Amino acid sequence: MSDSAIHAIAGAAGGIVAMSATYPLIFLSTRAAVETKNEQKSTYQAILDIIKREGVFGLYSGLDSSLLGIAVTNGVYYYFYERSREIILRNRQGSKALSTLESMLTGLIAGSATTVISNPIWVVQTSQAVRTMGTDQPQKSVKKLGFFETAQNIIAKDGVGAFWRGIGPALVLVINPIIQYTAFEQLKNFLISRRTSKLRAAGGAAAAVAVLSDLDFFFLGALSKLIATSITYPYIVVKSRLQAGSANALKYKSSLDGLVTILREEGIEGLYKGIGSKIVQSVLTAAILFAGQRRIFEATKAAVQPLLKA
Numbered sequence: 001m002s003d004s005a006i007h008a009i010a011g012a013a014g015g016i017v018a019m020s021a022t023y024p025l026i027f028l029s030t031r032a033a034v035e036t037k038n039e040q041k042s043t044y045q046a047i048l049d050i051i052k053r054e055g056v057f058g059l060y061s062g063l064d065s066s067l068l069g070i071a072v073t074n075g076v077y078y079y080f081y082e083r084s085r086e087i088i089l090r091n092r093q094g095s096k097a098l099s100t101l102e103s104m105l106t107g108l109i110a111g112s113a114t115t116v117i118s119n120p121i122w123v124v125q126t127s128q129a130v131r132t133m134g135t136d137q138p139q140k141s142v143k144k145l146g147f148f149e150t151a152q153n154i155i156a157k158d159g160v161g162a163f164w165r166g167i168g169p170a171l172v173l174v175i176n177p178i179i180q181y182t183a184f185e186q187l188k189n190f191l192i193s194r195r196t197s198k199l200r201a202a203g204g205a206a207a208a209v210a211v212l213s214d215l216d217f218f219f220l221g222a223l224s225k226l227i228a229t230s231i232t233y234p235y236i237v238v239k240s241r242l243q244a245g246s247a248n249a250l251k252y253k254s255s256l257d258g259l260v261t262i263l264r265e266e267g268i269e270g271l272y273k274g275i276g277s278k279i280v281q282s283v284l285t286a287a288i289l290f291a292g293q294r295r296i297f298e299a300t301k302a303a304v305q306p307l308l309k310a
Contacts, residue, residue: 002083003082003086003301004078004079004082004083004086005079006297006300006301006304007078007079007081007082007297008074008075008076008078008079008082009075009296009300010078010294010296010297010300011074011075011077011078011079011289012070012071012072012074012075012078013071013292013296013300014074014288014289014292014296015070015071015073015074015075015285015289016067016070016071017288017289017292018070018284018285018286018288018289018292019063019066019067019070019285020063020067021284021285021288022280022281022284022285022288023059023060023063023066024047024059024060025277025278025280025281025284026066026129026278026281027050027059027060027061027062027129028046028047028050028059028274028277029274029275029276029277029278029281030062030126030129030130030240030244030274031046031129031130031274032046032273032274032277033236033237033240033241033273033274033278034126034130034240034241034244034246035273046277047059061128061129061131061144062124062125062126062127062128062129064146064147065121065122065124065125065128065147065150066125068121068147069118069121069122069125072117072118072121073114073118073121074289076110076113076114076117076118077110077111077113077114077177078110079110080106080109080110080113080114081106081107081109081110081181084105084106084109084110085098085102085106088102088105088106097185097189098185100182100186103178103181103182103185103186104178104182106181107174107177107178107180107181107182108174108178110177111174111175111176111177111178112171112174114177115167115170115171115173115174116167116171119163119164119166119167119170119243120151120163120164122166122170122243123154123162123163123164123165123166123243124147124150124151124154124163126240126243126244127150127153127154127243127244127245128144128145128147128150129244130244131144131145131150151163154245158245162245165242165243165245165250166238166239166240166241166242166243168242168254168255169235169236169238169239169242169255169258170239172235172255173232173235173236173239175231175232176228176229176231176232176236177228179224179227179228179231179232180224180225180227180228180286181224183223183224183227183228184220184221184224184290187220187223187224188212188220191210191212191216191220192209192210192212195210196208196209196210198210214291214294214295215291217290217291217294218287218288218290218291219287220290221286221287221288221289221290221291222283222284222286222287224286225282225283225285225286225287226279226282226283228282229275229278229279229282229283230279233271233272233275233278233279234259234262234271234272235255235259236278237262237270237271237272237273237274238252238255238258238259238262241258242258248261259271
């Protein structure tokens with residue numbers, strides 16, 4: 001099994017762990033992004049309202065789709081990213097660290113492939129998350145649908161093409177992981193270079209190279225995701241509304257028209273609805289993923305290698 005395939009397995013597993021830990025924040029940010037009313041609610045108040053109307057498990061509507069989505073998304077992304085990285089490094093001499101341009105190229109390849117493949121899953125997840133929106137009565141009888149039931153409903157109502165709603169802004173959002181992974185790679189390279197210089201200056205071997213800890217990967221993952229999410233969040237709002245099948249959003253002529261329409265009708269705050277919970281969720285997810293994926297990769301490789309030699 002190639003390192004790329006092991007990275008894909010580790011990325012999928014790490015993503016499932018991170019998603020499970022932070023899903024209520026994804027649920028809240030998705031609903032806030034889709035909501036067109038100018039309601040000012042704190043995250044705490046939003047949680048209380050949902051629990052009152054739908055119970056604690058209401059915060060986990062769409063979790064099944066999200067776990068499938070993050071497994072597919074991370075698995076595909078890590079596979080294409082690591083595969084592209086291997087090809088680039090194999091075909092050039094010198095440093096084994098990607099340059100900024102090379103990081104962006106590998107991110108573009110991996111992100112585009114991931115977006116096209118995983119978009120149907122995120123359409124289902126978004127539809128599940130917003131299904132009970134607008135339900136004001138406590139415990140109102142609105143049946144929560146599973147993954148396949150939601151998918152069947154989408155096909156019956158809007159056809160198979162609906163699974164690629166929001167693909168435009170989703171492809172634009174390929175820049176999010178490009179920014180994230182580029183920032184991560186460059187921050188990692190900088191940190192390793194700086195610590196290596198200090199290590200050698202302190203009397204270490206000339207060939208000594210600093211090794212980053214799990215905590216380093218945790219904070220580097222958090223910081224890189226914070227940068228990426230802060231820059232791209234308005235497109236996340238447009239994508240969420242399109243994937244939810246919002247009547248207003250389906251009138252958008254393009255991603256840019258969606259941004260302009262939201263800005264005109266809801267003001268600048270409309271482009272950043274739900275950003276608080278989204279940033280907390282994204283940063284925690286990325287931090288857990290970057291720290292966990294490395295360990296899972298090492299454990300998976302250690303378990304697989306003896307089997308391949310047998």
